Amino acid sequence: MQTITTTTDLAAFCTEAAKRPYVTVDTEFLRERTYYSKLCLVQLAYRDENGDDAVLVDPLADGLSLEPLYDLFRDEGVVKVFHAARQDLEIFWVDAQVIPSPLFDTQVAAMVCGYGDQAGYETLVRKIAKAPLDKSSRFTDWSRRPLTDAQKTYALGDVTYLRDIYEVLSERLRSTGRQKWVQEEMAVLNDPATYTSDPETAWKRIKTRTTSGRFLAIVRELAKFRETYAQMRDIPRNRVYKDDALVELASTKPADDNDLSRSRLLQREARKGDIAQGILDAVRRGQAVPQDRLPKVPGGADKLQVNPAIADMLRVLLKAKSEETDVAQKLIASSADLDALAAGQRDMDALKGWRKEVFGRDAILLTEGKVALAVDGARVITVPR
Incomplete structure (x- = not known):
């Protein structure tokens, strides 16, 4: 189990991998203790007619630069294969503004190839590589050195079995002509905006039942301050204050330190110093927003005029199309998509690209009354009206 700790050795491996x-x-x-992920280990593996090779790269080693790896990521002649890549890619984007290209995510490919919704790596190892996977080291402290043999074995398993999974899935995609489907899905992962947390839009993640524009304006300012503060100090946003405390503050509208001291949910550290001042300033800004610039709750299913009968028929259609194509339902369309369709909306991913071919076209015809659902043996099919 080779562990690379020098830039020279990393460059040598990446030179071979580029072939x-x-x-x-x-x-x-x-x-757990930072806003941005702290990279502790990188695992790499390849295979060709000359044999296999797999290594661990220690980014915490003194003097090691990841630039040879980033050069490999930029090499368009080598496919970079990940499983559930989003968090991994965020690390590389934040560190070096690089996104590996071309990119292949086996979790997405597995959903296209009939392995269900968000197929886990352990499941794919068992079904495709026909091997057990020891996950006992999953929650260990990867920043501690030296790494144990158990940790190294676990980490290497995440890239060695991935070779078999990639080869099987890529061949199935080729044989079914679905490579383009996966390429469309990679567009989100290839977009730098996917890995950028904008303080201006952080409020949209806060769950609240209140639709008051003034309340939402205060929520927006509190969320913006929290996100900015957490990013600047590289601490988890919940270490500043948690969502339930944020909602409480938007409701109580504290005007001074005495008001903050009465909060039931605000952590003690947030009742003084820079955080306390930031909270009070955010509340004032929210209260000062002009009436015509107050935010509104993003449209949800409860705000749409959803016809429940149409929504139910769309769910039957989605299940039928999922079974017919062997593609995970969740990848084709979400429950929110179906409700929006039933309410007459048409601007959504479920009606674009390969999804339109698989489901969207018939979904629109169904909502317009131009096709009906019928039972054909054990299958549900569409028939013209």
């Missing part, structure tokens, strides 16, 4: 058609990649990181 192969693909390289599998995974990371281990910590995020």
